[in-house]
Amino acid sequence: MTNFNSQNxxxxxxxxxxxFGFHENQLKVLLxxxxxxxxxxxxxxxxxxxxxxxxxxxxxxQERTGLNNIFLQQFCVFSDxxxxxFNPAVKDLQESGTDPNLEWFSQRFISAGFYALVDxxxxxxxxxxxxxxxxxxxxxxxxxxxxxxxxxxxxxLETLRLQLSYxxxxxxxxxxxxxxxxxxxxxxxxxxxxLDRRNxxxxxxxxxxxxxxxxxxxxxxxKAPYLYEFHLENYNKALKEGFSGSW
Amino acid sequence: MTNFNSQNxxxxxxxxxxxFGFHENQLKVLLxxxxxxxxxxxxxxxxxxxxxxxxxxxxxxQERTGLNNIFLQQFCVFSDxxxxxFNPAVKDLQESGTDPNLEWFSQRFISAGFYALVDxxxxxxxxxxxxxxxxxxxxxxxxxxxxxxxxxxxxxLETLRLQLSYxxxxxxxxxxxxxxxxxxxxxxxxxxxxLDRRNxxxxxxxxxxxxxxxxxxxxxxxKAPYLYEFHLENYNKALKEGFSGSW
DNA sequence: TCAAAAGTGTTTGGTTTACACCCATGA
DNA sequence: TCATGGGTGTAAACCAAACACTTTTGA
Numbered sequence: 370m371t372n373f374n375s376q377n378x379x380x381x382x383x384x385x386x387x388x389f390g391f392h393e394n395q396l397k398v399l400l401x402x403x404x405x406x407x408x409x410x411x412x413x414x415x416x417x418x419x420x421x422x423x424x425x426x427x428x429x430x431q432e433r434t435g436l437n438n439i440f441l442q443q444f445c446v447f448s449d450x451x452x453x454x455f456n457p458a459v460k461d462l463q464e465s466g467t468d469p470n471l472e473w474f475s476q477r478f479i480s481a482g483f484y485a486l487v488d489x490x491x492x493x494x495x496x497x498x499x500x501x502x503x504x505x506x507x508x509x510x511x512x513x514x515x516x517x518x519x520x521x522x523x524x525x526l527e528t529l530r531l532q533l534s535y536x537x538x539x540x541x542x543x544x545x546x547x548x549x550x551x552x553x554x555x556x557x558x559x560x561x562x563x564l565d566r567r568n569x570x571x572x573x574x575x576x577x578x579x580x581x582x583x584x585x586x587x588x589x590x591x592k593a594p595y596l597y598e599f600h601l602e603n604y605n606k607a608l609k610e611g612f613s614g615s616w
Numbered sequence: 617m618t619n620f621n622s623q624n625x626x627x628x629x630x631x632x633x634x635x636f637g638f639h640e641n642q643l644k645v646l647l648x649x650x651x652x653x654x655x656x657x658x659x660x661x662x663x664x665x666x667x668x669x670x671x672x673x674x675x676x677x678q679e680r681t682g683l684n685n686i687f688l689q690q691f692c693v694f695s696d697x698x699x700x701x702f703n704p705a706v707k708d709l710q711e712s713g714t715d716p717n718l719e720w721f722s723q724r725f726i727s728a729g730f731y732a733l734v735d736x737x738x739x740x741x742x743x744x745x746x747x748x749x750x751x752x753x754x755x756x757x758x759x760x761x762x763x764x765x766x767x768x769x770x771x772x773l774e775t776l777r778l779q780l781s782y783x784x785x786x787x788x789x790x791x792x793x794x795x796x797x798x799x800x801x802x803x804x805x806x807x808x809x810x811l812d813r814r815n816x817x818x819x820x821x822x823x824x825x826x827x828x829x830x831x832x833x834x835x836x837x838x839k840a841p842y843l844y845e846f847h848l849e850n851y852n853k854a855l856k857e858g859f860s861g862s863w
Numbered sequence: 864t865c866a867a868a869a870g871t872g873t874t875t876g877g878t879t880t881a882c883a884c885c886c887a888t889g890a
Numbered sequence: 891t892c893a894t895g896g897g898t899g900t901a902a903a904c905c906a907a908a909c910a911c912t913t914t915t916g917a
Contacts, residue, residue: 379628382726422695422726446693446728448669479629479669481693534861535778550869560863567871568907572862591868592914614781615819615859615879616807797896814898815880838895839887862906 373498375473378415383478384426385413385447385518387525388434390489391542395507396558397489398522399433400514401500405464406457408515410500411522413480426483433503435493440486440541444528445521448479452517458499484525486541533559535611537578537604548586548594549573576612578604620745622720625662630725631673632660632694632765634772635681637736638789642754643805644736645769646680647761648747652711653704655762657747658769660727673730680750682740687733687788691775692768695726699764705746731772733788780806782858784825784851795833795841796820823859825851 388399400409414429416422422443430439459475462468494503514522532538539555540547553569573579580600585593635646647656661676663669669690677686706722709715741750761769780786786802787794800816820826827847832840 379724379726381626382628416695416726418724419697421697422693443693446669446690448663448728450666450668477626477665479626479663481695531782531858531861534863535781548869556863562863564863565907565909566869567909570870572906589868590916591866592870594869611778612862614778616781616803616809616811795896812880812882813896814882817897819879836895837889838893839897841896 373470375470377417378473379418381476381479382416383413383480384416384422384429385411385480385482385521386426386429386433386441387411387482387484387522388430388492389484389486389525389529389542390492390505391555391558392489392505394554394558395509397505397507398511399492399494400504400506400511401433401496402502402504403457403461403499403515404501405461406515408457408513409506409511409518410457410515411518412497412503422481422483426481426485430485433495433497434487434491435495436487436491440538441483442485442532443481443483445482445524446479447482447517447521449517450477452480453477455516457515461499480521482521482525484529486529486538488542488544490544530559535614537576537607537612540599540604546582546584546596546598548596550594552597576603576607578607620717622717624664625720626665628723628726629663630660630727631663631669631676632658632727632729632768633673633676633680633688634658634729634731634769635677635739636731636733636772636776636789637739637752638802638805639736639752641801641805642756644752644754645758646739646741647751647753647758648680648743649749649751650704650708650746650762651748652708653762655704655760656753656758656765657704657762658765659744659750669728669730673728673732677732679744680742681734681738682742683734683738687785688730689732689779690728690730692729692771693726694729694764694768696764697724699727700724702763704762708746727768729768729772731776733776733785735789735791737791777806782861784823784854784859787825787846787851793829793831793843793845795843797841799844823850823854825854 390397390399399412401412402409412429412433414425416425423441426441430441431437453476456474459471462471462474489505494505496503513519539559542555543551549570552573553564553566556569557564578600579597582596582598584596586596587593637644637646646659648659649656659676659680661672663672670688673688677688678684700723703721706718709718709721736752741752743750760766786806789802790798796817799820800811800813803816804811825847826844829843829845831843833843834840
């Protein structure tokens with residue numbers, strides 16, 4: 370295996386990223402397809418000797434999407450002793466002859482799950498050493514994933530939905546300028562339920578984290594909706610404080 | 617060091633437990649005092665080769681408190697590459713002469729934080745190899761903790777408060793039978809704010825997770841308050857479903 | 864000129880908050 | 891008998907849900 374020296378990485382420790390994007394009214398996840406087994410997998414990686422988990426996750430994200438400065442969040446650690454059995458990477462290495470890194474990939478790994486929210490349009494998907502495809506998949510079309518990656522994905526989605534109820538994070542999935550109907554579609558998709566247009570707008574605006582622009586979104590049919598952008602200062606404040614719970 | 621064989625544990629990986637208890641209207645945390653450095657520390661441990669993080673945390677909890685079946689939850693991973701510098705355990709081992717495990721404790725550790733909610737009265741605190749005291753400390757009296765344990769504690773507290781707003785978890789800090797004023801004091805302490813007695817009761821009862829008993833709490837001065845216990849079935853349902861957010 | 868989408872406002876009902884009275888108990 | 895805390899009810903304020911009309915645009 371090229372360019373990989375297991376000496377540089379912490380043993381037993383890995384991370385997997387659930388990278389969410391929003392496109393054509395669908396919530397999508399960036400997946401890799403393994404070269405030999407053809408199984409689908411979450412983008413993942415390992416932690417260097419002098420790196421934090423967060424730094425490692427940023428690195429993985431940068432490598433697979435080309436993006437920096439992404440909304441990224443640790444959400445759970447997966448440590449079932451059996452989870453690393455049947456790692457297709459091991460088979461792939463066996464197929465390609467004896468590899469000095471076979472032992473490394475045969476380890477038991479404890480993996481931290483990170484989820485990322487990105488602007489779909491900005492991503493340039495790039496496969497890694499073990500994969501020949503890196504693609505967006507709509508949630509509905511995702512079938513089996515390798516190892517426990519389905520479980521990781523489910524937990525990420527659960528966390529995303531929960532977090533959406535006390536932080537205004539969904540916006541990270543949209544471009545800098547977006548319309549209210551786009552934002553609503555996004556929320557409806559993530560939450561998997563319809564929302565009232567007028568009540569939605571009132572609620573979002575009450576957070577005071579958006580600037581309404583004079584511009585309208587051109588090109589679409591029918592009446593052109595206004596564009597909005599972040600009021601960055603208020604947005605960051607809202608992120609920190611969250612929407613106070615019921616106490 | 618007695619009874620410790622580093623061969624049995626996963627390298628680089630540790631866990632720290634923030635064990636919360638409630639006593640005399642104070643939120644308390646179980647801490648250990650290191651033998652040599654006298655620094656205070658969270659109870660922690662390592663993950664065995666064939667163990668999950670959760671199993672390891674249960675083991676640590678059992679060893680320090682004598683309790684099984686505790687509310688226990690992973691909340692964050694701490695992976696700063698510098699966090700394991702200045703580990704007092706290393707100094708302690710050096711003090712006590714050359715120890716075969718010195719190398720193990722000198723490693724860089726990535727630590728998963730767990731928090732536990734326990735019935736104060738049921739705990740029998742027991743120090744570990746590196747500590748000579750294991751004690752409950754009220755939050756206010758906790759000063760410096762070793763390494764990044766203060767950060768871990770703060771994050772645990774933050775998570776606890778957040779989780780309290782969408783799950784009825786506080787109850788785990790009380791005995792099987794408890795009164796409404798006791799529960800209210802608990803919530804007030806965790807949230808660090810006063811609550812209206814009547815509104816509090818109405819809200820809690822609306823969750824329908826309590827059985828009001830005919831019994832009253834004897835012994836206290838003034839009017840004896842009713843005792844309550846869990847409606848276990850409804851409680852577990854509420855835990856799973858959470859209090860739906862605002863969507 | 865009509866259908867589809869977007870902008871905006873009002874009514875209604877439920878939830879939360881604020882507040883008051885009576886009861887039980889031990890000093 | 892009185893101070894203290896506990897049990898319970900109600901009115902007001904607020905917020906969320908339901909709903910309707912007007913405007914813009916391309917076909």
